[in-house]
Amino acid sequence: MSARLPNPQRAKIHRNYDVEEAARICGVHRNTVRQWIKQGLPVCDDRRPMIVLGPELRAFLQAKRTRNKCPCGPGRIYCMRCRTPKVPAGNMTDYLPSTSTGGTLAAICPDCGSMMYRRVSLAKLASIRGELDITMTQAHSRIGESAQPFVNSDYKQEHQL
Ligand SMILES: [Zn+2]
Incomplete structure (x- = not known):
């Protein structure tokens, strides 16, 4: 399950991405990125196309990874x-x-x-x-x-x- 999630490091913290670019660097479909946005990935909504900040994308992917881990991981x-x-x-x-x-x-x-x-x-x-x-x-x-x-x-x- 977590293996399908992109590596958060792919989101460069000094870069911004539109949905298309975010999908490409993460290796997922655009619709997946739109889903992330619905799930709470922050965007700059005063801009069209929507822009995702690199650091936000990275943090979002990191949080997603953590959540997807089995809640019963070792030592927890x-x-x-x-x-x-x-x-x-x-x-x-x-x-x-x-x-x-x-x-x-x-x-x-x-x-x-x-x-x-x-x-x-x-x-x-x-x-x-x-x-x-x-x-x-x-x-x-x-x-x-x-x-x-x-x-x-x-x-x-x-x-x-
Ligand atoms: Zn507690």
């Missing part, structure tokens, strides 16, 4: 409140097993302080951990004296207090 956990994947504060992450093959990563959002959760299978943990400093917790130690089986919602409650 999606923050529901910020609505964006975040690198946890201090990279500190707990792995909370829920079954023998998978569980949940829990970490704190560095920006809003919310708990962030990401379900993972143990098999994929290595490929998604990135720079995360993962503490493998034991389900039993979290339950304490309770005989209840460990479930994710227990953990959330515990941390929202």
